[in-house]
Amino acid sequence: MEGLTEGLFMYMVAAIAILVALGLAVFRALAGPTVFDRALAANAVGTGAIMLLAIVGFLTGRPEFLDIGILYALLNIIATLAVLKFFRYGDLGHAGEEPKD
Amino acid sequence: MVLLTLMAIVTIGVVRLRNLFAVVILGGIYSFLMASVMIMLDAVDVAMTEASVGAGISTVLMLGTLYLTKMEETRPAHTPLLPLFVAVVTAGGLIYGTIDLPPFGDAAGIIHQHVAPHYLQNSIVETSVPNVVTSVLASYRGFDTLGETVVIFTAGIAVLLLLKGRRPASEPDSNAAKARSRRRRPKA
Numbered sequence: 160m161e162g163l164t165e166g167l168f169m170y171m172v173a174a175i176a177i178l179v180a181l182g183l184a185v186f187r188a189l190a191g192p193t194v195f196d197r198a199l200a201a202n203a204v205g206t207g208a209i210m211l212l213a214i215v216g217f218l219t220g221r222p223e224f225l226d227i228g229i230l231y232a233l234l235n236i237i238a239t240l241a242v243l244k245f246f247r248y249g250d251l252g253h254a255g256e257e258p259k260d
Numbered sequence: 261m262v263l264l265t266l267m268a269i270v271t272i273g274v275v276r277l278r279n280l281f282a283v284v285i286l287g288g289i290y291s292f293l294m295a296s297v298m299i300m301l302d303a304v305d306v307a308m309t310e311a312s313v314g315a316g317i318s319t320v321l322m323l324g325t326l327y328l329t330k331m332e333e334t335r336p337a338h339t340p341l342l343p344l345f346v347a348v349v350t351a352g353g354l355i356y357g358t359i360d361l362p363p364f365g366d367a368a369g370i371i372h373q374h375v376a377p378h379y380l381q382n383s384i385v386e387t388s389v390p391n392v393v394t395s396v397l398a399s400y401r402g403f404d405t406l407g408e409t410v411v412i413f414t415a416g417i418a419v420l421l422l423l424k425g426r427r428p429a430s431e432p433d434s435n436a437a438k439a440r441s442r443r444r445r446p447k448a
Contacts, residue, residue, distance in 0.1 A: 181266060181293070182266060184289075185266050185269060185270060185289060185293075188270075188273075188282075188285060188286060188289055189269070189270070189273040189277075189286070191282075194281060194282075197281075197282050197285045197286075198285060200285075200289070201285045201286075201288050201289050204288075204289045204292050204293070205288075205292050205315065207292075208292040208293070208295060208296045208311070211296050211299070212296070212299050212307075215299055215300065219302075224299075224304065227304060227307075227308055230308065230311075230312070231292075231295075231311055234311055234312055234315055234316040235315070237316055237320070238288055238315055238316055238319045238320065241319060241320045241323055242284075242285060242319065242323065245323040245326070245327070246281075
């Protein structure tokens with residue numbers, strides 16, 4: 160029982176730390192002077208959401224939330240790739256760079 | 261609570277910023293925060309929908325829209341006082357409406373007394389669907405779901421018609437796209 164409460168305490172501390180990290184990332188997204196700051200902040204918020212999901216899953220005794228975390232990670236990658244491709248080419252339908260001769 | 265505060269901050273940022281690219285990214289962040297709030301409320305399926313639609317597809321679609329429009333939002337021509345007044349009155353009405361709601365997770369709430377026990381007890385017998393949510397959506401409220409599907413189908417057709425109107429009529433579709441990308445390449 161003692162170990163269980165210690166584990167819960169650890170998860171609570173981790174959740175609070177992740178919330179603080181989310182706040183910092185949101186600040187960077189709002190203040191970020193360049194597009195890359197904002198894209199990185201968006202990615203960090205997505206990662207923080209995944210971590211929060213996992214920790215809430217363990218806090219409520221349902222570690223199968225981790226599967227949903229994997230789905231979030233995939234979505235995060237797609238969104239970030241779309242943002243970066245748009246910034247590089249200005250067009251989502253661009254075919255990419257051709258090899259130079 | 262912290263998440264909701266962050267969401268409010270992000271919303272104010274969306275309203276204040278004029279760079280639409282940053283606004284799109286902030287929209288993605290807002291969706292992820294919203295999904296986290298849904299998880300806190302123990303609605304994992306809604307959170308998954310919010311993350312996939314709000315943060316994933318919406319961001320991509322909005323970026324595609326940015327390609328067709330300008331990157332900077334123009335200054336509004338009129339003062340925002342009247343819309344602000346309407347929004348504040350509506351929000352006040354909604355908050356007044358939440359006063360009468362039963363507390364969150366209350367098992368004695370009206371919503372849990374009406375038809376929910378019937379669904380929970382008889383869904384296997386009446387529909388032989390093991391998941392109660394699925395049986396409610398697809399069987400008990402089948403016409404409702406059909407209506408929703410019709411609405412989404414109509415919206416999809418409308419969007420397709422609008423997008424088709426943008427193409428020059430003389431060129432066939434695939435050739436037109438190829439020709440356009442070829443024409444743009446020297447510039448990039």
